[in-house]
Amino acid sequence: MSAVGNITVGNNVLHQHSLPPEDYWYWIGLGVLVLFTVFFNLVVTAALAYLRRKTTLLVTALKRAQTINPVDPSEEGSDNQLSKKTKAAEGHDERTKQTGMILPFQPLTMTFSKVNYFVDMPKEMRKPGSMEKRLQLLSNVSGVFTPGVLTALVGESGAGKTTLMDVLAGRKTGGLIEGEIKISGHPKEQRSFARISGYVEQNDIHSPQVTVEESLWFSSSLRLPKEVSKGQRKEFVEEVMRLVELDSLRQALVGVPGNTGLSTEQRKRLTIAVELVANPSIIFMDEPTSGLDARAAAIVMRTVRNTVDTGRTVLLLMKRGGKVIYGGKLGVHSKHLVDYFQGIEGIPPIVDGHNPATWMLEVTAASVEERLGVDFAQLYAKSEQYREVEESIEQLSIPPEGSKPLTFPTTFARNxxxxxxxxxxxxxxxxxxxxxxxxxxxxxxxxxxxxxxxxxxxxxxxxxxxxxxxxxxxxxxxxxxxxxxxxxxxxxxxxxxxxxxxxxxxxxxxxxxxxxxxxxxxxxxxxxxxxxxxxxxxxxxxxxxxxxxxxxxxxxxxxxxxxxxxxxxxxxxxxxxxxxxxxxxxxxxxxxxxxxxxxxxxxxxxxxxxxxxxxxxxxxxxxxxxxxxxxxxxxxxxxxxxxxxxxxxxxxxxxxxxxxxxxxxxxxxxxxxxxxxxxxxxxxxxxxxxxxx
Known part of the structure; x- marks a missing residue:
């Protein structure tokens, strides 16, 4: 017997919760649920059709005019003349002349010999009946990075440029690495190497809510040694901002890419600056001019040249499969490079006014290699340029007398x-x-x-x-x-x-x-x-x-x-x-x-x-x-x-x-x-x- 008259226990529970007991409420409830479903779908459809998210990009008037003056080709042969011309492009700005003077760094040489890199063979690439379990992405790659030299890795898409940089920088999270990598003649130790190197990634990843100056402050505070005073650190950050021409944007929020904040080229310069404030001895840059217009790319490359103090240029050209097909000095107007490839039978001569790098990629394409019936990697391995590079690696792989491996007492710069x-x-x-x-x-x-x-x-x-x-x-x-x-x-x-x-x-x-x-x-x-x-x-x-x-x-x-x-x-x-x-x-x-x-x-x-x-x-x-x-x-x-x-x-x-x-x-x-x-x-x-x- 229920507490509320002669009704069932179920009806009593419904009554206590103010719910109607009639059967037709089943269908009313079902109908209301269907109506809610239709209503919510209509709202979503209308929102997608008519609402547009507003986007704003930061537009900043620079405090001073920025001009880019081309370098006279006749002066390319002289390091001193090229350095002076680069500074002239900055309007002889006295601040630029001070680059690298506030916090000196230790010049280091990086050599790598017979570097191979393997990953697990993807299932879709395995041939029926094949027992091969690994895919080789780098094959016997050797080279030298010396202080004051801007080294470029050039090659077609998929050649292995980023893979090589990740291997050398210790950024790979998987796979098998073989070969020898040395820093000033001593075996590379990743724990110490991270302290003296910088890596400019292709993607510009930053916290959206901080300003340009705060981004650099954060990086410098954690990466510079504790012996560097607060005043020196602040002055160094100012110097780097001037170097990459971000001083007029110091208070600008980084923002979200494509939505708010800095433009693409400003983000790229910030990415470079974040690494520069660590005062590294070795800097890796993964396509630093990717996505930039001519003006922005020139600013970035001018920054890079100032950073390495404008020395001779060494170029590593890689073909698909991670094999080196040229390594060595460019020479004036890339003469050494052009002469090498024009010496290969069947390679057409470069047209006057044509970009040597573009010409080089065209004449070494896989289709050209197949048409000529040659293997550029094998030709390079038998060339004089290859022997010169190997001799250089052998010499620089021997540590100077009395030198010790670069070590740090702690993994991080700060406790x-x-x-x-x-x-x-x-x-x-x-x-x-x-x-x-x-x-x-x-x-x-x-x-x-x-x-x-x-x-x-x-x-x-x-x-x-x-x-x-x-x-x-x-x-x-x-x-x-x-x-x-x-x-x-x-x-x-x-x-x-x-x-x-x-x-x-x-x-x-x-x-x-x-x-x-x-x-x-x-x-x-x-x-x-x-x-x-x-x-x-x-x-x-x-x-x-x-x-x-x-x-x-x-x-x-x-x-x-x-x-x-x-x-x-x-x-x-x-x-x-x-x-x-x-x-x-x-x-x-x-x-x-x-x-x-x-x-x-x-x-x-x-x-x-x-x-x-x-x-x-x-x-x-x-x-x-x-x-x-x-x-x-x-x-x-x-x-x-x-x-x-x-x-x-x-x-x-x-x-x-x-x-x-x-x-x-x-x-x-x-x-x-x-x-x-x-x-x-x-x-x-x-x-x-x-x-x-």
Whole structure:
């Protein structure tokens, strides 16, 4: 018999929840769901058809006129004349003459001999019956990089230029490397090499929210030795900005490529500057002029020439398959290069006024090689140029008498604490300039609190029946997860963008992944604290829980810990997955499991014994246990239900195992979850690398 007349138990439950019992409501509900589906699809279609995202590009008037004067070909043969002419193109700017004088660097020679590189053979490239398991991308490549010499790797697409640079720079994350690489005659040690080298990547990857000057400050602070004073570091950054002609853009935000901030050529110059402020002895540049117009490319190359102090040029030309087909000096007007290839039977002579590099690529194409029936790599291996290069490698591979291998006492230029503080300062800047993230989430916090508070208005004081008590518990349950899930989702795009920057900075040896992870996590705490204060003050008093300072503090404490572990969990999903959309899928699955095993939908004692272990691994269960125990666990007021009359304290203890004694252990458990999630995120950054090279 039901408590409400002679009706079934099912109808009684529907009545208590104000739901209609008539059968036709099945079809009404189904129809409404279909209408919602159609409506949402129409909204998405209309948005895609008519809404256009506004894009803005930074336009900056340069403070001084920039002119590029061509170098007289007749003067190319003289290093001194070429150096003077390059400076003349800068208008005899006195600042340019000071390049490299503030922080001197140690000139180093790099030699590499018989370098081979193999990767696993892709399945689609394996021939039927073939036992070959490896694909060779570099084949017996040798060469020399000497101080004051600009060395160019030139070749057709797929020749292996970037592969060779990655191998020499130690940037490869997989594959097998063979051969000998030496720095000033000593075997290359990657731990030390990262400290004295710079790598300008083809893709310009920077934090969008920082300025040009701040980007250079960050790189120089972490990469220059601690012996360099703050004043010297600042002066060196100024010098580099002038060198790459970014001093007029010092306060410009980097922005998002193709959307806001710097233009393509300005980003490229910033990428070069970020490496130059490390004052490296050896610099690798992967297509530094890619995507630039003639003016921007000339500025970049002028910068490169100033950096290497304008010496003789050595060129390595590579054919597809990673084989060298020419190495040696260019000569005046590339005479040595042209004479070598014109000496091969069947090669047409270069036309007057034709670019030697373009002509060289044309006459060494795979189709020409096949037509002539020659192998350019074999011809080069038998040439005088090859013997000269090999002799040079042999001489420079012997360390000078009395010299020692270049070593550093530590892996990084700064200690762990300094790395953390510098990373934290940068993250503070990034977060402060991300109103679309922080301002919006604080505004959403207020809106969510008002909605929740008005929905559960004054129910905190109504707890004389089991139904009323469950409503109060539902309010606490909703208050915990309503904003927590939002925090976990909203942090993912921020972490994903910064992780791309992290991969570049980690490869450059700026800092330890643990220092970066610590800064990334701690910078969230002030914003989570602000959320907690706003959310707790609004919901606590609108729901009308007991007016007690101690209970309000515990309510706010559990909210803070809950928002924190949700935020850290959102960061974990990014750290453990290769893309942001994968992180969203993983996190959504976890939310469903957490809700199911939280102990609210199904009390702990009702969960099957073989699933009960998951209850203790569910952070929401500890949040509910703690916050309900802190607000209701000590109440001695009576509560009535079908066939019983107990105090609220006794009812919660017998049905949910909640009580005042559970508050302390719940706080400890939530703190542990925060640390575990944070540590997992840090380890994921240290161990996992989804950027394969």
């Amino acid at each position: 762990s604490w300094s790395q953390f503080l510098i990373c934290l300062k940068k993250q503070n800047i990034v977060y402060w300039r991300s109103p679309q993230y922080n301002a919006v989430r604080l505004m959403f916090t207020v809106i969510a609190a008002l909605i929740l508070g008005s929905q559960f208005w004054d129910i905190g004081s109504k707890r004389d029946t089991t139904q009323a008590l469950f409503t109060v518990m539902g309010a606490l349950y909703s208050a915990c997860i309503f904003l927590g899930v939002s925090n976990a989702s909203s942090v993912q795009p921020i972490v994903s963008i910064e992780r791309t920057v992290f991969y570049r900075e980690k490869a450059a040896g700026l800092y330890s992944p643990l220092a970066y992870a610590a800064a990334q996590g701690i910078v969230e705490l002030p914003y989570i604290f602000a959320q907690t204060i706003l959310y707790s003050c609004i919901t606590y008093y609108m729901i009308n829980f007991e007016r007690s300072a101690g209970k309000f503090f515990l309510y706010a404490l559990f909210m803070f810990l809950t928002f924190t572990y949700f935020t850290f969990y959102g960061m974990i999903t990014v750290g453990l997955t290769s893309a942001e959309h994968f992180a969203s899928i993983v996190s959504s699955a976890a939310y469903s499991l957490w809700n199911l095993f939280s102990g609210f939908l199904i009390p702990k004692n009702s969960i099957p014994i073989w699933w009960r272990w998951f209850y203790y691994l569910c952070p929401i269960s500890w949040t509910l246990q703690g916050i309900i125990s802190s607000q209701l666990g000590n109440l001695e007021s009576m509560i009535t239900g079908p066939g019983f009359e107990l105090t609220i304290k006794e009812y919660l203890k017998s049905n949910f195992d909640y009580g005042p004694e559970k508050v302390g252990i719940s706080v400890a458990a939530l703190i542990a979850f925060c640390f575990v999630f944070f540590a997992t995120f840090a380890v994921s950054l240290k161990v996992l690398n989804f950027q394969k090279r």
